[in-house]
Amino acid sequence: MIPQKQLEMVRMGLRNLVGYPMRTVLTMLGVVFGVGSVIAMLALGAGAERELLKEIGRLGIQNIIINSIKPEEPDTSSQRSNWISSYGITFKDHRQIVDTIPGIEKALPVHVSKKTVWQGSKRVEGTLYAVTPEHLDMFQLNTSVGRNLTHLDDEKLSRVCVVRSGMLTELGIFQDPIGFPLNIDNETFYIVGVLLDDSFLGYARKALSVDAKSSEIYVPYSTALRRHGTRSITRRSGSTEATDVELNQVVISVTDLDQVLVTARMLGSLLERNHPEKDYELVVPLEVLSQRQKTQQVFNMALVAIASISLLVGGIGIANIMLATVTERTKEIGVRRALGARRRHIIAQFLTETTTISTIGGGIGVLVGIGLVQVLTFFTGWSAAITLSSVALSLSISMAVGIVSGIYPARRAAGLDPISALRHE
Amino acid sequence: MKAPIISLQGVHKYYGEHEPRLHVLKGIDLDVADGEYVSITGTSGSGKSTLLNLLGCLDNTSKGAYLLNGTDVSSYSDDELSKIRNEDIGFIFQSFNLIPQLTVFENVQVPLLYGTRSIASTTDLCHQVIESVGLSDRSEHRPSQLSGGECQRVAIARALINDPVLLLADEPTGNLDTDTGDEVLALIDDLHQQGRSVVMITHDPDVANRSQRRVDLRDGIIVEAGAA
Ligand SMILES: Nc1ncnc2c1ncn2[C@@H]1O[C@H](COP(=O)(O)OP(=O)(O)O)[C@@H](O)[C@H]1O
Numbered sequence A: 001m002i003p004q005k006q007l008e009m010v011r012m013g014l015r016n017l018v019g020y021p022m023r024t025v026l027t028m029l030g031v032v033f034g035v036g037s038v039i040a041m042l043a044l045g046a047g048a049e050r051e052l053l054k055e056i057g058r059l060g061i062q063n064i065i066i067n068s069i070k071p072e073e074p075d076t077s078s079q080r081s082n083w084i085s086s087y088g089i090t091f092k093d094h095r096q097i098v099d100t101i102p103g104i105e106k107a108l109p110v111h112v113s114k115k116t117v118w119q120g121s122k123r124v125e126g127t128l129y130a131v132t133p134e135h136l137d138m139f140q141l142n143t144s145v146g147r148n149l150t151h152l153d154d155e156k157l158s159r160v161c162v163v164r165s166g167m168l169t170e171l172g173i174f175q176d177p178i179g180f181p182l183n184i185d186n187e188t189f190y191i192v193g194v195l196l197d198d199s200f201l202g203y204a205r206k207a208l209s210v211d212a213k214s215s216e217i218y219v220p221y222s223t224a225l226r227r228h229g230t231r232s233i234t235r236r237s238g239s240t241e242a243t244d245v246e247l248n249q250v251v252i253s254v255t256d257l258d259q260v261l262v263t264a265r266m267l268g269s270l271l272e273r274n275h276p277e278k279d280y281e282l283v284v285p286l287e288v289l290s291q292r293q294k295t296q297q298v299f300n301m302a303l304v305a306i307a308s309i310s311l312l313v314g315g316i317g318i319a320n321i322m323l324a325t326v327t328e329r330t331k332e333i334g335v336r337r338a339l340g341a342r343r344r345h346i347i348a349q350f351l352t353e354t355t356t357i358s359t360i361g362g363g364i365g366v367l368v369g370i371g372l373v374q375v376l377t378f379f380t381g382w383s384a385a386i387t388l389s390s391v392a393l394s395l396s397i398s399m400a401v402g403i404v405s406g407i408y409p410a411r412r413a414a415g416l417d418p419i420s421a422l423r424h425e
Numbered sequence B: 001m002k003a004p005i006i007s008l009q010g011v012h013k014y015y016g017e018h019e020p021r022l023h024v025l026k027g028i029d030l031d032v033a034d035g036e037y038v039s040i041t042g043t044s045g046s047g048k049s050t051l052l053n054l055l056g057c058l059d060n061t062s063k064g065a066y067l068l069n070g071t072d073v074s075s076y077s078d079d080e081l082s083k084i085r086n087e088d089i090g091f092i093f094q095s096f097n098l099i100p101q102l103t104v105f106e107n108v109q110v111p112l113l114y115g116t117r118s119i120a121s122t123t124d125l126c127h128q129v130i131e132s133v134g135l136s137d138r139s140e141h142r143p144s145q146l147s148g149g150e151c152q153r154v155a156i157a158r159a160l161i162n163d164p165v166l167l168l169a170d171e172p173t174g175n176l177d178t179d180t181g182d183e184v185l186a187l188i189d190d191l192h193q194q195g196r197s198v199v200m201i202t203h204d205p206d207v208a209n210r211s212q213r214r215v216d217l218r219d220g221i222i223v224e225a226g227a228a
């Protein structure tokens, strides 16, 4: 058929739909809500995935992070005090990793310790991160004021630090913080930079063992090692606890993305050999990402399946009402047949009508879905992303629903005997 | 004399697939010459509409041959019959049979949807045909906004849109009062004058008298055929 006639049929079909607005709306409703929920579900799924990428991507998918973990002590009550517990990654491990494992671009040492930071009468608990300058770049710890740590700071063992702005507020520092002295334990460090205040999210924070409660202070690795050593002492409810951890963390960056998992396996066996007591953990963001993505995909599929059921119900609704319409319009079908309509013309007419209904319903559904997403994100704070592909998908699905749900009624209409249809009152 | 446009030869029509079948037409022989105006009369239930439906290719004969323009169409497929209905035959019904949700213009357009000509190329034609039945100012109206006589004129315009050789009318004035009925009959007379063949069912002897020949059907058999 010439497309122009198809257009004319759509136009005449629309005339039918406009003629019975209430019925048309009711017919569309299923598809409207079906498509609306598909759009919303896909948007929420895409939003969750984007969050995930942001969160884990921050760790760098080329990176592997080794954290020292305090092993479970078999018996803590007997020798509680005055005992130095020593565990975790050692300098020797670090050297071995650098020397024996191929394809490693960087292996950045990190030492973490709890310190009391004070300024005048104010004191706060902070976490001191002794890091190399590359560390700050690697995790996009950018300063909003001042500068980052440099190699020169490290070489000259400068007592400088970069802090979170939250700490300044807690310490009551409201003037220009650059060059301001901070007392960290018994040493004085000078602020050279203040970090942009976007802290690590959920998983990234855990993987980097960043304490949610106390803010971070970054100091040059060599300076901290010289000033504080590797031991730290914590006093807790009367007893003193001393720990000696040479490296709390090593951040390894692999040159070739394809080699990340292989390198992780090599690291794993090296550490297993050196640390049978398992006082470390190996975090592979790439692995975590793909696991999470898999989970997310399953979740998305479940969501879409649920939404599809409502689309199916919508399709059944259209088929049902169209069947009723066929009965109601038997006479019209007879007239059209008398005027020369072939069976396929009648089929085309009904399919055109169902497809027009479902596609318009789908279009409205897209709008409803977008609205739903706005409302949901507004009230729950969930992240959502409406993608063009989900809109295209929904519209094609609703078109398909129209065609499929029209087939049976259309065939019924076309199968009518012209004379009986004409005689029908 | 010209070759007949319609030639029925020993035509039977049964309804129903199982015994007892309803035997409606019981051996009809009928020729209609090209350009002839024939009326069919008979009591209700005598098979007039059944006969007209056969002539209109809405149905196949159960037995016997139907030659339309010299071609036997009794074994034509559904699609072939549809094409003949679309191009060669114009129907006029007692109850007008307009499509209620469409405008006058769109109703007249309907047969064009099933033909080969494009819609755009036939817009003028639609206007002309609507004008020829005197309804130019009503072309955007719905059937429900028209009187019975106007509806029937729309139906005639629709029947004419593909310029058919044969007009079939099943009691076209049955739902009209005498005056509007006369207008419609005058229109049909005009169409006959223009050279179209017309077969019209009626139970009104006055109406039948306008035709050139009367065929009286009784219980499925032609009992009387003669000049009006
Ligand atoms: N499609 C059909 N199926 C079954 N019976 C029919 C059908 N069409 C007509 N009949 C029967 O055939 C007989 C003749 O009908 P019809 O041709 O409409 O008569 P008329 O038009 O002369 O009143 C009637 O008894 C009618 O009930």
Ligand SMILES: [Mg+2]
Pocket: B048, B049, B050, B170
């Ligand atoms: Mg009848």
